[in-house]
Amino acid sequence: MLIKLTKIGITSSGQGIARKVDRIIQDPIWVNPSHIITLSLKSGPESCPDLTEIVIGKDPEWTVFTVLETPEQINNLISGNS
Numbered sequence: 001m002l003i004k005l006t007k008i009g010i011t012s013s014g015q016g017i018a019r020k021v022d023r024i025i026q027d028p029i030w031v032n033p034s035h036i037i038t039l040s041l042k043s044g045p046e047s048c049p050d051l052t053e054i055v056i057g058k059d060p061e062w063t064v065f066t067v068l069e070t071p072e073q074i075n076n077l078i079s080g081n082s
Helices: 071-079
Strands: 003-013 020-031 038-043 052-058 061-067
Touching: 003 071, 038 071, 052 071
Parallel strands: none
Antiparallel strands: 003 020, 003 061, 038 052, 052 061
């Protein structure tokens, strides 16, 4: 079973505190839940403040994605309670 998540890419310009978000790119991705190693909540820019960093794969070929869904939403999708 695969779950559909929303991968986030952020383009920004400037440096330090003058850095501003130019664009947020959202792409759907399909992930096999059995390949998920970790889920961790992280803070994003003001326009999408709560993002989840998801690590999939196995050592040494880990892949890290930032997704729009929270860890709780991802766990609900995995358990089929969406």
